[in-house]
Amino acid sequence: MDFERIREKLTILADAAKYDVSCSSSGSxxxxxNKGLGDSSGMGICHSYAEDGxxxxxxxxxxxxxxxxxxxxxxxxxxNDIKRAxxxxxxxxxxxxxxxxxxxxxxxxxxxxxxxxxxxxMERLIAVAxxxxxxxxxxxxxxxxxxxxxxxxxxxxxxxxxxxxxVNIEVPTISGLKLLAPEKDxxxxxxxxxxVKNEIIQYNSEKKLLxxxxxxxxxxxxxxxxxxxxxxxxxxxxxxxxxxYAKYNMKxxxxxxxxxxxxxxxxxxxxxxxxxxRENRLYQxxxxxxxxxxxxxxxxxxxxxxxxxxxxxxxxxxxxxxDQFPIDINKAEKRMLARIPGLGMKSVNKIIQARRxxxxxxENLKAIGVAxxxxxxxxxxxxxxxxxxxxxxxxxxxxxLQNSQSKYQKLYNSQLSLF
Numbered sequence: 001m002d003f004e005r006i007r008e009k010l011t012i013l014a015d016a017a018k019y020d021v022s023c024s025s026s027g028s029x030x031x032x033x034n035k036g037l038g039d040s041s042g043m044g045i046c047h048s049y050a051e052d053g054x055x056x057x058x059x060x061x062x063x064x065x066x067x068x069x070x071x072x073x074x075x076x077x078x079x080n081d082i083k084r085a086x087x088x089x090x091x092x093x094x095x096x097x098x099x100x101x102x103x104x105x106x107x108x109x110x111x112x113x114x115x116x117x118x119x120x121x122m123e124r125l126i127a128v129a130x131x132x133x134x135x136x137x138x139x140x141x142x143x144x145x146x147x148x149x150x151x152x153x154x155x156x157x158x159x160x161x162x163x164x165x166x167v168n169i170e171v172p173t174i175s176g177l178k179l180l181a182p183e184k185d186x187x188x189x190x191x192x193x194x195x196v197k198n199e200i201i202q203y204n205s206e207k208k209l210l211x212x213x214x215x216x217x218x219x220x221x222x223x224x225x226x227x228x229x230x231x232x233x234x235x236x237x238x239x240x241x242x243x244x245y246a247k248y249n250m251k252x253x254x255x256x257x258x259x260x261x262x263x264x265x266x267x268x269x270x271x272x273x274x275x276x277x278r279e280n281r282l283y284q285x286x287x288x289x290x291x292x293x294x295x296x297x298x299x300x301x302x303x304x305x306x307x308x309x310x311x312x313x314x315x316x317x318x319x320x321x322x323d324q325f326p327i328d329i330n331k332a333e334k335r336m337l338a339r340i341p342g343l344g345m346k347s348v349n350k351i352i353q354a355r356r357x358x359x360x361x362x363e364n365l366k367a368i369g370v371a372x373x374x375x376x377x378x379x380x381x382x383x384x385x386x387x388x389x390x391x392x393x394x395x396x397x398x399x400x401l402q403n404s405q406s407k408y409q410k411l412y413n414s415q416l417s418l419f
Contacts, residue, residue, distance in 0.1 A: 006091060006095070007084065007355060009085040009086075009091070010061065010095070011063040012065065012083050012084075012085040012349040013061045013064070013065060013085055013087065014060065014061050016062050016063050016065045016075060016076055016113075017060050017062045017109070017111055018087070019256065019259065020059075020111055020145075020168065020224060020256075021224060021254045021256045030295075040098055051251060056140035057104070057105050057106065058105055058106065058107045058108065058109045058141070058143075059095065059096055059099050059104075059105045059107070059108050060108075060109040061087070061092070061108065061109075061111075062110075062112050062113060063075070063086065063087055063092065063110060063111070063112035063113075063121075063124060063125060063128070063264060064084075064085065064086035064087065064112055064113050064115055065082070065085060065086075065113045066078075066086060066113050066115045067113030067114050067115065068114055068115060068116070068117075069114060069181065069183050069184060070183065071170070071180060071181040071183075071184065072179075072181065072229075072259065072262070072264045072266050073170070073171070073180050073181075073226055073229045073262075073267065075261050075262065076113045077262070080262060083384065084236070086115075089124060089127045089128050089131065090131070090192075092110065092128045093128060093131045093132055093135075093136060094134060094389070096108045096138070097132075097136055097138065100138070100140060100318075104232065106130070106140055106141065107140045107141030107142060107143070107163075108128075108129075108140070108141070108142050108143070109143045110125055110128060110129070110142070110143070110144055110145065111125075111144075111145035111392040112124070112125060112145065112147070114148075116359055117146045117149075117163075118148060118149035118150045118188070119147075119149075119150055119154060121147050121150075121152055122146070122147040122150040122151075122154045122155075122158065122224060123154060124235075125145065125147070126144070126154060126157050126158050127159065129158070129161035129162050129327050130157075130161050133161050134163075139341055141161045141163050141164075141219075141283050142161065142163050142164075143162060143163060143164045143166065143219075144158050144161075144162040144164075144166075145165075145166055145167065146158065146165045146167035146192040146193070146196065146221070147167070147192070148167060148184065148188040148189045148191075148192065148193075148275050149158055149185075149191065149192075150192055152191075152195045155195040155196055155199070156195065156199055156216075158217075159196060159199055159200075159216040159217035159296040160214055160215070160216060161162075162217060163217065163218055163219045164195060164217060164219035164220060164221065164222065164251070165192075165196050165217050165221045166221055166222040166223055166224070167189055167192050167193055167221070167223060168187050168189075168223055168224040168225075169223045169224070169225055169240070169244065170189075170224070170225065170226055171225070171226060171229065171230060171232075172225045172226075172227075172230075172232045172236050172237045172240040172241075172351060173230070173232050173236055173240065173396070174186045176229070176231075176232055177265055179230060180229060180230065180266055180267070192225070192228050192250065193221065193248040193364045195340075196217060196221045196248075197221070197240065197248045197249050199216050199217070199245065199296070200216060200217060200220065200221075200249065201249075203215070203216035203295035205233055212241075215220040219251065220249065220250070220251035221245055221249075221250060221251065222249070222250055222251050222252040222254065223248075223250060223252075223253055223254070224244070224254040224255075224256055225237060225240065225253065225254070225255055225256070226256050226257075226258050227255050227256060227257050227258060227275060227279055227282060228257055228258040228268065228274075228275040228278065229258040229267055229268070232264075233300075233306055234278070234281070234285075234300055234305065234306045234307045235300040235301065235302075235304075235305045237255065237282060238282065238285055238286070238289075238296050238299070239296060239300070239302050240333075241253040241255075241286060241289075242289065242296045245289075245290075253286065255279050255282040255283060255286070256279065257274045257275040257276055257278065257279040258274065258275070260272045260274075261346075277309060278307070278309075281309070281312070281342050282392070284312050284313050284314075285299055285300070285307060285313045288314055292314070292338045292339070292345065293315075293338055293339075293347055294317070294339075298317060299313050299316075303361065303387050304320070310401065311397060311400070311401070312341075314339070314341050315341040315374060315397075315400070317339070318334055318339065318340070318341050318378055319393040319397055320393070322393055324336075324339075325340075325377075325379070326377075326378055326379050326380045327339070327340055327378060327379045327380070328379070328380050328381075329351060329355070329360055329379050329380065329381040330355050330359050330360055330381060330382060333380065334348060334352060337351060337352070340375055340378045340379050341371075341374040341375060341377075341378055342370055342371035342372065342373065342374035342375030342376075342378075343370060343375055346369075347368055347369055347370055350368045350369075351365075351368060354368065359381075359382040360381050360382060361381055361382045361383040362383040363382060364381075365381060373400060373403050373404065374400055377396045377399075377400070
């Protein structure tokens with residue numbers, strides 16, 4: 001084996017893979033029951049964090065950065081003058097096993113540029129996973145990218161060896177895709193999503209009836225959207241995300257701020273800042289939709305196309321709906337408690353549990369861990385020492401920001417100074 005060449009390939013293809021952020025492993029339960037290598041049960045991979053705080057890593061590479069397409073947003077686009085490389089199937093298998101034995105990684109995230117055609121590329125990705133599972137007896141986490149346009153037969157095979165599958169929708173809107181990737185068809189992204197969804201449904205039905213059923217993508221499927229490459233609004237992004245969650249049973253939708261790496265008149269200019277704060281606000285909105293009972297239309301609509309930069313989306317909603325506050329901590333239902341800024345779901349559940357035994361006062365809420373800097377303007381409890389002034393939304397926002405600290409503070413301060 002030419003170790004110098006392998007190292008060069010690894011440098012090129014690991015760097016090319018860094019733009020894909022959809023590599024969480026939550027939900028996989030592939031246990032090591034046959035004295036093989038690895039165990040993905042209950043663990044998050046690719047620098048995710050497990051429940052006990054451990055950071056768990058993943059070998060994250062492309063099979064190749066050769067590509068037949070010329071997508072404007074992609075560093076591997078065929079017209080880009082970059083170093084090209086391609087791993088052999090066995091090289092990826094050997095790298096994964098050797099890295100695992102040295103405790104560098106606990107799984108594999110494998111994607112690829114599309115070369116020859118989608119099916120040829122997907123076959124090679126599957127071949128890597130199949131060799132790891134059947135020849136190396138590897139039980140660690142494997143995440144494969146679903147190649148747009150791949151056949152149903154190949155997508156079924158992929159799910160038998162991978163823990164998670166994901167096809168990146170890339171651009172949130174069909175019009176944006178036509179602008180930046182005119183060679184691609186939106187239907188080619190949807191086809192593998194639909195197949196994976198149906199196979200998972202079938203697997204879940206069969207395992208209720210049969211004692212042994214081959215696992216099919218036990219960690220489900222995910223997708224990723226690039227944010228800021230086109231002129232889409234936050235409403236466009238989140239309405240698309242809601243569609244994919246509902247239509248294709250996505251485990252996660254990821255939002256990746258566009259990194260300007262190529263000169264193209266259709267894209268933001270080189271040197272344009274990556275929209276990190278916007279990306280963060282989209283993830284917060286996604287969280288509110290999935291865990292806090294919000295409807296996307298409450299947070300984003302024709303009157304509110306974009307998320308506020310300087311405050312989180314739940315606080316923004318609360319300030320636009322002051323008529324629904326203050327909320328009585330000791331009487332309100334769970335749905336309304338979850339809408340109070342400064343209350344996370346853990347605090348909400350603690351409040352519901354604690355108020356079964358007594359009326360909660362200020363000291364009780366502090367012990368629970370309520371963030372009073374925000375919450376005190378939106379709730380009341382069994383205490384006389386409380387905020388009673390009739391404040392406007394603008395005044396409440398100003399007072400909260402004066403007493404807030406955020407890692408994004410410099411970002412939105414500089415943005416606000418432009419106006």
